[in-house]
Amino acid sequence: MPAAFQVDNLRCWLGGGEVEALRGVNLAVKAGEVVFVVGQSGSGKSTLVRCLCGLIPRVFPGRISGSITLNGAPLDTLPPCEIPRRVGVVFQDPASQLLGETVEDEAAFGPENLGLPQAEIMDRIDWALDVLGLGGLRHRRDQTLSLGEKQKAALASVLALRPPLLVLDEPVSSLDETSALTLLDHLSLLAREQGTGVVVLEHRTRYAPRHATRLVVLRQGTIAYDGPPDAIHEKRFCASLGLRSPHGPTTKTGVPAQADPLTSKVAVAEDISFAYPGGPAVLSGVNVEILPGKGTIVSGPNGSGKTTLLKILAGLLSQTHGHVWLDGHLRSGRRPGPAGGIAFVGQEPVYTFRQNEVEEEYLSWDSGRANGQPPEDCLLDRLHLGHLRHRHPLSLSEGEKRRLSVAAALAARPRMLVLDEPSVAYDGYHLDQLWRVLDEYMNNGGALLVASNDPDVLGKDWSARLDLAPSRAS
Amino acid sequence: MRLDDRSPQQLGGAARRLDPRTKILILLSFCAATFLAQSWTGLLILLAVALAWAAFASRGIPRRHLRFVLGLAVLGTVVGVALARIWGVPLALFVAPLVRIVILVLAGRAFFLSTPAVQLAWAMQKMHCPRRVVFVAVAARSLFGLVTSEAQLAREGSRIRATGPFQSRGTKARATNLWRAFVAFCARLFLRADQMTAAAEVRGISCPGPRTSIHAGRPRLGDVLAGAACCAVAVLVSLV
Numbered sequence: 001m002p003a004a005f006q007v008d009n010l011r012c013w014l015g016g017g018e019v020e021a022l023r024g025v026n027l028a029v030k031a032g033e034v035v036f037v038v039g040q041s042g043s044g045k046s047t048l049v050r051c052l053c054g055l056i057p058r059v060f061p062g063r064i065s066g067s068i069t070l071n072g073a074p075l076d077t078l079p080p081c082e083i084p085r086r087v088g089v090v091f092q093d094p095a096s097q098l099l100g101e102t103v104e105d106e107a108a109f110g111p112e113n114l115g116l117p118q119a120e121i122m123d124r125i126d127w128a129l130d131v132l133g134l135g136g137l138r139h140r141r142d143q144t145l146s147l148g149e150k151q152k153a154a155l156a157s158v159l160a161l162r163p164p165l166l167v168l169d170e171p172v173s174s175l176d177e178t179s180a181l182t183l184l185d186h187l188s189l190l191a192r193e194q195g196t197g198v199v200v201l202e203h204r205t206r207y208a209p210r211h212a213t214r215l216v217v218l219r220q221g222t223i224a225y226d227g228p229p230d231a232i233h234e235k236r237f238c239a240s241l242g243l244r245s246p247h248g249p250t251t252k253t254g255v256p257a258q259a260d261p262l263t264s265k266v267a268v269a270e271d272i273s274f275a276y277p278g279g280p281a282v283l284s285g286v287n288v289e290i291l292p293g294k295g296t297i298v299s300g301p302n303g304s305g306k307t308t309l310l311k312i313l314a315g316l317l318s319q320t321h322g323h324v325w326l327d328g329h330l331r332s333g334r335r336p337g338p339a340g341g342i343a344f345v346g347q348e349p350v351y352t353f354r355q356n357e358v359e360e361e362y363l364s365w366d367s368g369r370a371n372g373q374p375p376e377d378c379l380l381d382r383l384h385l386g387h388l389r390h391r392h393p394l395s396l397s398e399g400e401k402r403r404l405s406v407a408a409a410l411a412a413r414p415r416m417l418v419l420d421e422p423s424v425a426y427d428g429y430h431l432d433q434l435w436r437v438l439d440e441y442m443n444n445g446g447a448l449l450v451a452s453n454d455p456d457v458l459g460k461d462w463s464a465r466l467d468l469a470p471s472r473a474s
Numbered sequence: 475m476r477l478d479d480r481s482p483q484q485l486g487g488a489a490r491r492l493d494p495r496t497k498i499l500i501l502l503s504f505c506a507a508t509f510l511a512q513s514w515t516g517l518l519i520l521l522a523v524a525l526a527w528a529a530f531a532s533r534g535i536p537r538r539h540l541r542f543v544l545g546l547a548v549l550g551t552v553v554g555v556a557l558a559r560i561w562g563v564p565l566a567l568f569v570a571p572l573v574r575i576v577i578l579v580l581a582g583r584a585f586f587l588s589t590p591a592v593q594l595a596w597a598m599q600k601m602h603c604p605r606r607v608v609f610v611a612v613a614a615r616s617l618f619g620l621v622t623s624e625a626q627l628a629r630e631g632s633r634i635r636a637t638g639p640f641q642s643r644g645t646k647a648r649a650t651n652l653w654r655a656f657v658a659f660c661a662r663l664f665l666r667a668d669q670m671t672a673a674a675e676v677r678g679i680s681c682p683g684p685r686t687s688i689h690a691g692r693p694r695l696g697d698v699l700a701g702a703a704c705c706a707v708a709v710l711v712s713l714v
Contacts, residue, residue, distance in 0.1 A: 050672075059672050084678035095623070096669035099616050099677075101590030108688045109592060113678035115686050122688060143619060157677060316633055344634050350662060351631020354654045394661050 003028040003069070004165040004197025005052060005087070010066035012047055012056060012221075017063055021047040023221035024066070031164065031195040034188055036208040036229060038201075039218035040242040040427040041399040045201040046092060048218070049169050052199075053089045054080065071164060084110065088163035092170050092398070092425075094151040098142045103134055106142065106153045110161040121160075128159040131186045133179065144276075147347060147421075148174040148302025148453065155183065165197040166190075172204060173424050176301045176453040180204075184211040203427055205232050206246040206455060217241050244428035248459035266290045266327065266416045266447040267313055267342070273321035274308050282308050286322075288466050290416055290447045295438075298451040299458055300468030306451035307347070307420050309468070313449065314344035314418045327415070343414035347421050349405030350394065358396070358404055359389035365408040379407040383433055399425040406434065416447040423454045431456065493697035494589050494597035494689075500527075500704040504581045507708035508574050516711035517573050523707060524580040531587035546576050591615045596687030609679050613670065620666055628659050 005028070012022040021044045029035050039045050047056070054075050056062040068075040070086040078086070088110075091097055100106040107128050111121040129135050132152045137145070145153060151174045158166065166187070172180035188211050190196040200212070208215050208229040215232060217225035224241060231237055238245045267290040274283040282305040290296055290313070298306050311317040313324065315331070324331045327341065355361040362380055380386050383403040388396065393404060402425055409417055417438075423431055442448055452458060504520065511517050525543070550572040558564065589597075591612045598608045632655060 053676050055672050055675065059668065059675060080675065081678060081681035084676055084681070087676075089676045091669060091673065093666075093669055096620075096666040097673035099612060099670065099674055100592050104688070105590055105592045110677040112592060112596070112686050112688065113681050115681065115683050118686060118688055121686065125688070143623065154673075161677065314634075316630055346630065346634070348627050348631075350658055351628045351655065352634045353658060354635060354651055394658060 004031050006069045008067045012064045014062045029197045032191050033213050034191045034198045035214045036200050036212040037216045043218040044221040087165045088158035088161045090158050090168045094154040097154040103153045104138045107156040107160045124160040128156040146303040167199045169201045205244050242429035268325040271322040272319045292445045292447050294463035295448040296464040297462040298466045301470050304468040310418050310451050341415035343409035344418045345405045345409050353393040361393050365411040367413045383407050418449045420451050423457050493693045494593040496697040496701040499701045501585045503705045503708035507711045508577050510712035520577050524577045528580050528584035531584040593689050599685040
């Protein structure tokens with residue numbers, strides 16, 4: 001049986017040819033194998049995906065050399081319509097992959113393009129939605145889904161194609177632990193029972209030993225390791241390759257501050273409820289207290305209202321019921337407004353950038369400089385952005401944009417820092433750097449509020465935890 | 475944004491249940507009638523029908539549509555009056571094109587709101603449109619949603635930015651800020667459009683042969699009657 005795919009000496013130059021993203025990759029995945037491909041940000045994982053499905057140079061500008069074969073057929077001889085029958089691909093950003101109106105339309109889109117009979121399409125939709133636990137959301141409109149639910153919908157649309165090879169770029173980055181494990185279990189089952197080759201590109205290495213049959217580590221466009229996934233438990237393996245540890249975070253969060261927490265609550269939410277106009281409740285009767293020098297984590301399944309709660313506390317949304325106190329002052333619930341002393345870093349930070357250079361952007365948030373003080377220790381270097389200080393913020397990679405937004409938010413020296421899914425697109429090296437900076441922020445009395453599904457974030461030693469139940473909306 | 479767990483059929487009501495081919499026919503006849511209508515009565519009838527369609531499609535009081543109509547009316551009046559005063563151009567010269575634009579945008583919006591991308595693709599395929607044309611239509615339909623969601627994100631980003639220590643003061647600084655937000659908006663839109671194209675490609679949008687649809691069905695009597703009625707209105711309006 002031919003390999004599900006094979007690449008030999010694959011080199012890839014992006015854009016006009018100035019950036020060499022892949023430097024001679026040799027990789028073969030057999031039918032029935034589950035291969036985890038891990039690596040630092042910028043190591044070439046996403047480029048490898050784009051090459052595998054022929055999008056470079058057909059859709060994205062770039063040049064490739066070497067050979068790629070899918071099920072024994074050279075990729076360059078395959079017509080574009082043949083590729084979806086051989087490889088199903090899910091990209092990083094789920095929101096940009098939804099082309100239908102509802103979750104059902106999404107799952108149907110691929111099989112409809114292949115011209116399959118209606119009955120078979122319905123069977124495939126039922127199966128794909130069942131695998132991902134999306135049955136209850138079948139008729140929900142894409143626009144109303146949370147990020148995690150969108151990721152599941154994008155996965156469903158590819159699973160319904162039932163290709164012999166699945167390539168998934170960070171498929172569980174926005175999923176809660178239960179959904180992630182269920183999905184990976186199903187992928188393993190697909191590989192075992194139907195012989196599907198599965199390639200998962202992930203930062204979360206913790207899933208590799210249980211679900212992968214092989215581990216591949218990419219580093220600077222080349223393969224640094226290709227072998228059994230158990231190697232990930234070896235001492236210094238992850239640290240030397242800049243990967244996340246499978247055992248979870250190594251640093252602790254939430255050092256008690258000097259201030260008396262009982263008298264200086266930064267924010268208090270009391271009996272908060274929220275519903276979008278005409279829709280069911282997203283949050284109902286939520287109480288939370290944010291204390292200085294403490295880290296609070298908000299967790300819960302996809303669609304449970306984590307982001308909504310953060311936005312209410314940051315003044316970007318108004319609760320429909322309940323009260324919010326900021327620094328002891330009651331905030332009006334009728335109309336959202338800027339919340340002084342609170343910095344919010346959302347899942348899409350690019351719209352907060354207003355300067356032409358990274359350094360300018362960082363300095364434009366520096367509250368010390370605004371008050372005439374000299375700039376403090378530059379966080380750009382500590383978050384590994386120093387070498388990019390003259391780049392345009394919009395030209396940065398996703399992980400770099402997220403690090404810049406955290407650095408800028410911290411430069412404003414807020415009383416409370418609110419981070420929504422801060423670990424997405426972070427590798428182990430940069431995640432460790434982020435925790436160090438955040439620990440220091442809390443040591444100086446800052447209050448940290450984080451919403452996340454990532455076990456590498458949830459596993460830290462948080463001062464307070466708030467677990468939101470699934471909302472009726474989902 | 476509206477969170478709702480009702481089925482799309484319930485959401486869109488009668489406008490959504492219509493056969494997509496009927497809706498394409500209605501849209502095309504609307505476009506033709508808008509350009510052919512010569513009288514104010516005709517234009518006002520078209521405007522009323524477009525508003526009703528948009529209201530049915532968005533199910534509820536079409537406050538957004540009314541705001542849009544009112545906004546354009548105010549803008550058009552201001553521009554028209556200014557030009558009439560400065561250069562003596564007749565006011566009526568601006569009003570008719572303005573009403574035409576409003577009708578076309580409302581009808582387009584109503585069509586998009588009541589026709590999911592998959593239905594649109596199937597209907598176009600049935601009408602023997604080439605695959606590339608189908609893809610462009612589906613992409614345009616999806617871009618419509620993309621622009622809305624990006625605009626929401628941009629608005630949120632601006633509000634986050636407003637909490638920063640440096641606030642832009644003066645017209646020039648505000649204009650620069652607005653320009654940079656617009657650049658980010660365009661950059662994101664292009665990036666997401668690229669990703670959407672890639673997603674459509676890997677889901678087989680380029681596959682040759684007939685495309686099937688889970689929404690496929692024969693036109694019912696109601697579809698035929700609705701299509702015929704709208705076409706008749708369009709023809710009458712053009713002839714008045």
